[in-house]
Amino acid sequence: MPRFSRVRLSLLLVLGAGLLGGCAASQSAQDEAAARAAAVGTWSYEVEDFAPLDQGRFHITVQDGDLQGIVRDRRLGRLRASVRVHDSRLEIDLRDLRISGYIEDDQFTGFLRRSQWEVTTRRQTRTRSQFRSASLFARRVRSAAAVDKPQVLECRSLLREADDCD
Missing domain, CATH: 2.40.128.30 (Avidin-like)
Known part of the structure; x- marks a missing residue:
């Protein structure tokens, strides 16, 4: 695999992990807000x-x-x-x-x-x-x-x- 493709793949993996982590944090905040609203x-x-x-x-x-x-x-x-x-x-x-x-x-x-x-x-x-x-x-x-x-x-x-x- 050429070096340019590896860099691109690494960059895509990092961005994908960041998006997934951001969505998980957002979901966690939504869960906490829902739990508070229930109380x-x-x-x-x-x-x-x-x-x-x-x-x-x-x-x-x-x-x-x-x-x-x-x-x-x-x-x-x-x-x-x-x-x-x-x-x-x-x-x-x-x-x-x-x-x-x-x-x-x-x-x-x-x-x-x-x-x-x-x-x-x-x-x-x-x-x-x-x-x-x-x-x-x-x-x-x-x-x-x-x-x-x-x-x-x-x-x-x-x-x-x-x-x-x-």
Whole structure:
């Protein structure tokens, strides 16, 4: 094979590999965006076993490029959460609790687990809570598009009528 043909073939192989790599990176970014879109929104959840959380809603948004969450539980009240998603796997970290599971068709099935030891102040001993894990089921009640739009009934109007004219 002449030297010119080898250079041409090498150049074509390098360009082809670059295009394939670029398409794979683009596909990966699309997959990540789809996974985030599947997680963002408001979810209504219920825990089936005895656990620190009972039932409520978690609200997942994107802030500064990161997923953030607010959990409103009937028993524990309002909690901030960090959120991670990879493919269809969703993980929500609360103080010492972790919710992890899978999203499929606007439904989330997972487990709630304690992520660290509890410390008691009496006798200075470490004890493990009797709670180990519980199953959790959630369904999406509001999608990302509805979450991003302000709700008309949630805000007080800034406009006021005044009868200052005589």
